[in-house]
Amino acid sequence: MNETNPAAGPDRYSPEHIRLPLRRAGIDTYRQPVLYLREGCLVCRAEGFAALTRVKVTCGGREIVAILNVVTGDWLGPCEAALSDAAWQALAPQPGALAGFAHADPPESAGVLRAKVFGERLDEPRFAAVLRDVMTARLSDIELAAFVTACAGDRMDLDESVALTRAMIEVGERLDWGPGPVLDKHCVGGLPGNRTTPIVVSIVAALGHRVPKTSSRAITSPAGTADVMATMTNVDLESDTLRVVVEREGGCLASGGRMRLSPADDILIQIERPLDFDSDGQMVASILSKKVAAGSTHVLIDIPVGITAKIRTPAAADAIARRLAFVGEAVGLRVGVRYSDGSQPVGRGIGPALEAHDVLAVLRGIPYAPADLRERALDIAGAVLELLPGVAQGAGRAQAAAVLASGAALHKFMAICNAQGGFREPGVARFVRPLLAASSGTIACINNRQLARVAKLAGAPRDAAAGLVCTLREGDRVQRGDPLLVVHAESPGELAYALEYAHAHPDILTIAGEY
């Protein structure tokens, strides 16, 4: 019984009918789509738009939601509109195509977000509503930050972790490898040089198991496994190619970038990273959703524990391990967890090519290969194998050691690289210089985070050969003038900059003892 009169008449009119031609602004605003309109233009006045208004832009049957930046200079005219790179990519208009502009509707999941902030527990459909809006950029970065915060700390119980994991799987693609075990491993990050994955995958695949490994590029670290592998072979495989590689060799060492496995997680991570809240609930959903989407059935999670690692205490490791086991069982994954020493780096090199050299040395059985990297890789490969039914405790490690020693693992690694497009030796940097010890004594402590920062300042992972080499470990003795670490860089500027930072932070490698 609710009815009112239409606003009929000759001047019936909607500002949505005002259309402006689109052009590229030539501005990279990362993943946030931005719309640029001239101050005081007809659209701004008709709609009451101001800077940061969320605007629905429609063009050629597609629509996006963009944040408005108001142009006060004259690089944009009053009768045109410009889009940031992210917005242009998402809307994909023809240059000069006419677009319509309107206030964006509040996202469907605004109520869900609000409920979580006010302490309600969310189920899978409500998490899925949030993630759908995440995927279509209907939630602003501010709203994503609110969601991440509302789920941080102890505000997500185990059932919610399961629901979030399932919702993350739901919104992405999913690989299916048919019946039988599909093995995988994952490290809860934070330890420079800890590049066991290529070795573990080669060992496990050499033993005839399926291990279709996709890895990420570095986000905040000096190298991700995909960066390291990219110094030796092609890692950017389309799903079809990846499937061929795995069918032929049992395993692959590819980048997960093109796979769209748990893509909502990729977006949330971009918000979680600057906030750095280390939420167990989200970390577990992030890890396990990607594993399920990748078609894995058995996953070994390596958790390095150490004061400058990501997980700092055994209690924190236990809490994550419990959550991993609970959620893993709920989503049908066999999850094994292994704690490892997270107090100092692993191997010698830190940076894509330098870590690749370490990996190759281990696979090739070269005498000077870093023993800590080899032992860790064998431990992890053994633990992966022991997830399988019928493999006894200890038997997995023995199998792993045998295929590494026999050269079968090296052979498998080369075969995988060849299947992915061919193997090449990783490069070396143009400029190399050591940082020398200013005093004599014993290495008391190594700061993983600062060591990673030196490698990044030297140019890693952008410059594949950049980074550093550090062979010292806690308890090693050094004499004044001994090299503490060696910086590798592709430009003298970056070399000096990294060394300057290292010099300004003497607790990267703390020397205790006589002068």
Next chain:
Amino acid sequence: MNETNPAAGPDRYSPEHIRLPLRRAGIDTYRQPVLYLREGCLVCRAEGFAALTRVKVTCGGREIVAILNVVTGDWLGPCEAALSDAAWQALAPQPGALAGFAHADPPESAGVLRAKVFGERLDEPRFAAVLRDVMTARLSDIELAAFVTACAGDRMDLDESVALTRAMIEVGERLDWGPGPVLDKHCVGGLPGNRTTPIVVSIVAALGHRVPKTSSRAITSPAGTADVMATMTNVDLESDTLRVVVEREGGCLASGGRMRLSPADDILIQIERPLDFDSDGQMVASILSKKVAAGSTHVLIDIPVGITAKIRTPAAADAIARRLAFVGEAVGLRVGVRYSDGSQPVGRGIGPALEAHDVLAVLRGIPYAPADLRERALDIAGAVLELLPGVAQGAGRAQAAAVLASGAALHKFMAICNAQGGFREPGVARFVRPLLAASSGTIACINNRQLARVAKLAGAPRDAAAGLVCTLREGDRVQRGDPLLVVHAESPGELAYALEYAHAHPDILTIAGEY
């Protein structure tokens, strides 16, 4: 005992020494300072900057922290840098001045933010650390959203509300009116047309009390008190002028925009608004910090309660009232709270000039003046007066009614306007058209939020004369063809757009009954 060798040598070098000339980008990014650098420029490469990196920009002894947008088009050269309007204002460089660029240090309060997210209670110094970083734009919008979320719902106890209120007062300026009571009133918003403030201030000042009222412009509503007063007099007073007005007339009706009272709150509100979390803790800190900063001693808070008002239930109103009383006492304010009917609009007009006409009608004692606005203003003025020692219950309202009836309140209002720069009659809109009832029956329900939206679509508050007039109230009978409301606009387009929206939302005024 920690020492390492300096990276001495001829190529010693720091990217902070690379300086680029600054120019204005001519882009309004609201309050977020944005730095624009060309993709692949020397600074980006040397520092490893990417889109959204937080960059410290230094120039002429000043520094700001800005978010980086990477320019991929050719409007910016590789050897120059551009700043958004907010960044340019904050850094205030000479055009072409050379600036340095470095990674911004993590904000001092990042740890505090993290602690709050993980459930710790914050004290005043820790809230103050956050607010200092808010003021200097060292916290990004993402971090502000995390802070707002971490304090939302029931996550801020009463002591924290006190600490946050004190910290907010601390970071801003504070007016001092000398000894004796300084009166004020505040409405917890959400009710269109509820423009009692000019009437209440005129009554209270006419009775010889001090009431230095500063009000805000509309944020999400069709009009704020400052918008309404701006249709009749000058409201943008510097503090010196404001002081002269108050000394002469006892009261003022100015905009708080230039006062820098609780300025951190002004920034937080910009984040809270799109999130719309209605956090009691932050709302109380926001209201009371501004009152203390304005030098008030006695404050009456009006809380309209209604299903489409900001506060929807009596229980929610009680919770806010308790918190207001507790925090008020802790910061030395005498706080009175009054609940009022929030189910439907007050007065007839919605929009700056239309509300001003209602205010003038009440002050002038015109017979057709809206009785509901007059009664509410008298109730509130009475309650303000009864906060004073020696004024009995009911006596305040009687005093208020007397000065309104005698014309003394009108006289005081005109005197205040004259002191602020002169009185003028509010304008009228060029285009006016009614929305007609499509059926006969009884008004069952009025939706405040949608009514406000119609007024905004008509152009309020940007166009001062725009908005709507609605004289109907719940229970009123209408015949098919009667006007339900009348839209006022300055352009035919906006007139039609507002009516079109109203037609599409028949539950703005729900008519129950026969056809």
